[in-house]
Amino acid sequence: QKEVEQDPGPLSVPEGAIVSLNCTYSNSAFQYFMWYRQYSRKGPELLMYTYSSGNKEDGRFTAQVDKSSKYISLFIRDSQPSDSATYLCATLNSGGYQKVTFGTGTKLQVIP
Amino acid sequence: ETGVTQTPRHLVMGMTNKKSLKCEQHLGHNAMYWYKQSAKKPLELMFVYSLEERVENNSVPSRFSPECPNSSHLFLHLHTLQPEDSALYLCASSQDGAGGWYGYTFGSGTRLTVV
Numbered sequence: 001q002k003e004v005e006q007d008p009g010p011l012s013v014p015e016g017a018i019v020s021l022n023c024t025y026s027n028s029a030f031q032y033f034m035w036y037r038q039y040s041r042k043g044p045e046l047l048m049y050t051y052s053s054g055n056k057e058d059g060r061f062t063a064q065v066d067k068s069s070k071y072i073s074l075f076i077r078d079s080q081p082s083d084s085a086t087y088l089c090a091t092l093n094s095g096g097y098q099k100v101t102f103g104t105g106t107k108l109q110v111i112p
Numbered sequence: 113e114t115g116v117t118q119t120p121r122h123l124v125m126g127m128t129n130k131k132s133l134k135c136e137q138h139l140g141h142n143a144m145y146w147y148k149q150s151a152k153k154p155l156e157l158m159f160v161y162s163l164e165e166r167v168e169n170n171s172v173p174s175r176f177s178p179e180c181p182n183s184s185h186l187f188l189h190l191h192t193l194q195p196e197d198s199a200l201y202l203c204a205s206s207q208d209g210a211g212g213w214y215g216y217t218f219g220s221g222t223r224l225t226v227v
Contacts, residue, residue, distance in 0.1 A: 100157075
């Protein structure tokens with residue numbers, strides 16, 4: 001079982017739709033959660049970073065963490081063609097030697 | 113230049129060649145990383161340098177050899193690679209030492225093709 005599972009997609013949605021991207025993780029030591037966005041022919045860029053269970057909002061983006069079910073989500077409201085990219089979830093364990101574990105990424109296409 | 117710069121952007125090499133990938137960060141970060149990104153696989157951590165000292169070598173074959181001469185520069189020396197080594201090689205830096213507490217800043221990567 002992979003430590004972080006993510007549906008690779010691709011996911012195609014019309015412009016303006018609400019997008020839901022999801023990951024599950026298996027290790028309870030993971031305490032910090034991140035979403036990276038990777039445009040084609042570019043490296044990943046940090047989009048959002050959250051620690052606790054609950055929601056964190058930043059503009060059109062909302063990161064949600066449910067530690068009880070080991071489930072993390074990224075919601076994009078009013079999706080735009082410029083949101084078309086691959087979205088990678090990532091986790092960081094607490095304590096000891098910190099290690100970042102990435103999901104495989106979900107490719108999103110927002111159609112005008 | 114700002115951020116993390118990687119050169120070359122594309123590289124095609126034969127299995128007997130020797131080549132090097134270069135990474136430079138202009139952010140004042142104190143940790144640098146090499147990651148391998150292959151299709152449909154998670155990012156694979158290869159090497160971590162914190163304050164110019166290697167702190168992790170993630171069981172990477174010896175045909176990959178990293179070098180970190182100072183906190184701003186990182187190299188990945190390649191020799192006698194295999195076709196399965198074809199991938200996107202990403203360099204990253206972070207400000208918090210090994211671990212990525214505040215997230216990584218990635219370069220655009222080197223697309224490597226081994227023929």
